[in-house]
Amino acid sequence: MKRRTFIRCVGCTAAAASILEPRLVPEYLRGFENACAFDFTKGLSSVEAKYYKKLEGGGIECGICPRHCRVTDLERGYCGTRENRADTYYTLIYGLPCALNIDPIEKKPLYHYYPGTKALSLATAGCNVNCKFCQNWEISQSRPEQTDNLDISPKAMIDIAEKRKVPHIAYTYSEPVIFYEYMSDIARLGHEKGVKSVMITGGYIEKEPLAELMPHLDAIKVDLKSIREDYYRDIVGGELKPVLDALIQIREAGMWLELVYLVVPTLNDTEAEFTELAGWIKTYLGPDVPLHFSRFYPQYLLKNLPPTPTKTLEKAHEICKAEGLNYVYLGNLPGHRAESTYCPGCGQVLIERRGYRIYRYELDGNRCKNCNREIPGLF
Amino acid sequence: MGKNYLSAKSKYVYNKYMSKVVVVKYINSASPESLTKVQYGQLLSAGIRSVAGAKDINAAVRGLIPDGVVGMKVNCLARKANSTPVKLVEAMTQILTDAGRDDNDIVVWERTSREMKMAGFPLNAASSGCRFMGTDANAVGYSDDIYTSGEVNSRVSSILTDVVDSNINLALLKDHSIAGLSAGLKNMYGAIHNPNKYHDNNCDPFCADVSMLEPLRSKNRLTIIDAVRVQYDGGPGFVSQYIHNYGGLIISADPVAADRIGLEILERIRKRHEMRPLREVGRQVTYLDTAAKRGLGVADMSAIALEVINVNAGGRLSAGELI
Numbered sequence A: 001m002k003r004r005t006f007i008r009c010v011g012c013t014a015a016a017a018s019i020l021e022p023r024l025v026p027e028y029l030r031g032f033e034n035a036c037a038f039d040f041t042k043g044l045s046s047v048e049a050k051y052y053k054k055l056e057g058g059g060i061e062c063g064i065c066p067r068h069c070r071v072t073d074l075e076r077g078y079c080g081t082r083e084n085r086a087d088t089y090y091t092l093i094y095g096l097p098c099a100l101n102i103d104p105i106e107k108k109p110l111y112h113y114y115p116g117t118k119a120l121s122l123a124t125a126g127c128n129v130n131c132k133f134c135q136n137w138e139i140s141q142s143r144p145e146q147t148d149n150l151d152i153s154p155k156a157m158i159d160i161a162e163k164r165k166v167p168h169i170a171y172t173y174s175e176p177v178i179f180y181e182y183m184s185d186i187a188r189l190g191h192e193k194g195v196k197s198v199m200i201t202g203g204y205i206e207k208e209p210l211a212e213l214m215p216h217l218d219a220i221k222v223d224l225k226s227i228r229e230d231y232y233r234d235i236v237g238g239e240l241k242p243v244l245d246a247l248i249q250i251r252e253a254g255m256w257l258e259l260v261y262l263v264v265p266t267l268n269d270t271e272a273e274f275t276e277l278a279g280w281i282k283t284y285l286g287p288d289v290p291l292h293f294s295r296f297y298p299q300y301l302l303k304n305l306p307p308t309p310t311k312t313l314e315k316a317h318e319i320c321k322a323e324g325l326n327y328v329y330l331g332n333l334p335g336h337r338a339e340s341t342y343c344p345g346c347g348q349v350l351i352e353r354r355g356y357r358i359y360r361y362e363l364d365g366n367r368c369k370n371c372n373r374e375i376p377g378l379f
Numbered sequence B: 001m002g003k004n005y006l007s008a009k010s011k012y013v014y015n016k017y018m019s020k021v022v023v024v025k026y027i028n029s030a031s032p033e034s035l036t037k038v039q040y041g042q043l044l045s046a047g048i049r050s051v052a053g054a055k056d057i058n059a060a061v062r063g064l065i066p067d068g069v070v071g072m073k074v075n076c077l078a079r080k081a082n083s084t085p086v087k088l089v090e091a092m093t094q095i096l097t098d099a100g101r102d103d104n105d106i107v108v109w110e111r112t113s114r115e116m117k118m119a120g121f122p123l124n125a126a127s128s129g130c131r132f133m134g135t136d137a138n139a140v141g142y143s144d145d146i147y148t149s150g151e152v153n154s155r156v157s158s159i160l161t162d163v164v165d166s167n168i169n170l171a172l173l174k175d176h177s178i179a180g181l182s183a184g185l186k187n188m189y190g191a192i193h194n195p196n197k198y199h200d201n202n203c204d205p206f207c208a209d210v211s212m213l214e215p216l217r218s219k220n221r222l223t224i225i226d227a228v229r230v231q232y233d234g235g236p237g238f239v240s241q242y243i244h245n246y247g248g249l250i251i252s253a254d255p256v257a258a259d260r261i262g263l264e265i266l267e268r269i270r271k272r273h274e275m276r277p278l279r280e281v282g283r284q285v286t287y288l289d290t291a292a293k294r295g296l297g298v299a300d301m302s303a304i305a306l307e308v309i310n311v312n313a314g315g316r317l318s319a320g321e322l323i
């Protein structure tokens, strides 16, 4: 649009700003009461945030994630979704998802959690880190004013899942830790109605909020982005230690857990790192936690790097299997044999996958049909 | 001294390698809490003429602001109590239109229309007249491209990238709970989509890097910092017990030098109120030196040609003191 035209058009379109745009509402939501495009003239949500404390001398400190943002009046925390108003802290995104889809559970990826089922998947704007490789940066690195939001209460969300017969809700795409209050309320209500919840997260969350949340969840997938602190500092904009602590906490709570490690060429792809990673997982989480190596594609701030070579991913797979991890997968490589699940006892293919589709299923309950070995997970 | 004050020989050594900053103060019997449009107009006229080295305000505007659409980035974070005053914007708009600018070619802008409205600005995203609009006004938004400079990677308001040819940074002098100083450079956080990511380490180097982003660097032609009422502690929100009526504007074509003088004023006001220097309360302002190292402007006081002008109720000018 030419600048002059742009200036003129601003006048015409501004008049329409308060009209809800039906194009923003996905087809499968039409007709649902309380699920509509968000009307920005109402302002963002003002639900009081959890886990913050008022500071002496003014300001608050947020305790949801290890950043512990100290925020003065009218300012926001690092995630851009929480705002201090006269020393009361508010979440601005409660009930305002900017992405909503029905996805195969394999897309999360969760391979040992009700394979072949679907999850109503949602995200809001914002994130508590800033990964240079983020594939959803257009929502994760935005503030809620900058995204097209829907207006869906927790009750309406469960209603949609029930009516569409989707058994799970997935909090995903951006970082659910930053929409903690919204996620908790949906998950709690979901359990009352028999709808399960899975959190897809970077695991950068404080101990107490995680402990309060877990009873309302059914599985967690954590992106363990590296096993090195400097990578977290330079590439992720976060810290490794709190993520490792959260992983141990999740495992100790008995929550179903799977891990993803995105292999970024030249940044976290050495054999030493794969060995260290496998060793840490085996020691602290056990050999049965599934580990998915995922292929990197250039995007966001890492457009200068090539996609991960297949042989690097295969090397990672080989090293982790040799180190004693039982379930190691390769992702973003459709058709590769390492997308499928094999019995560690007899080697039989248990779940044959291509992309997100399942072509063969050889489990009886949670046991290998061939050798009767118990396979960990929820099947 | 009368009308010819500006043509009088400056008592400061000033050469082309120094950055000029003008502090222009309204002198009245009582410290003014707020100024009228006319009073702001007097300050702006004296200050802009001095910065441009021109006797005539229209010539000064022509010298400083290139032809085309002019943006004025205001700071509306803290509602009416502590935002860029509407009267200042009205006075600057008047100066631009008197200098021959079409009011269709003036865009007063901020991050969101809501913040502007709460700061008392009349919104106008219509097709004629001076526009008052947030980046979130319909069909505006942020650049598709991510602009990168140093540690900052951001989308930039399309008002700045696509609509205006040049920009006047109409900031406010305030203490800031993290950055220490909120003035011109900090105001430009409102031009990017992800300012929340850039508050670590007292906003250093981020404050410098944001203003180094193209097109911010090339389009920002003039910095005007309102220091009529200075929030010398407890900022950037409004805390009434820490307001000092300074009654001045800081004006410069060098964004770093303008902020450097702003910091000097802020620290002297804090001292007068028996408050500790910012570095002693963990809010050291290191981003100005970083900005100077990046080549954005001058942060060294000895390389800044500072001129302080007093304007009295009759509009007469005289040499003044910083504080």
Ligand code: SF4
Pocket (backbone or CB within 6 Å): A062, A063, A064, A065, A066, A067, A068, A069, A076, A077, A078, A079, A080, A082, A127, A128, A177, A178
């Ligand atoms: S949840 Fe957001 S506001 Fe709270 S500590 Fe984390 S980044 Fe900061």
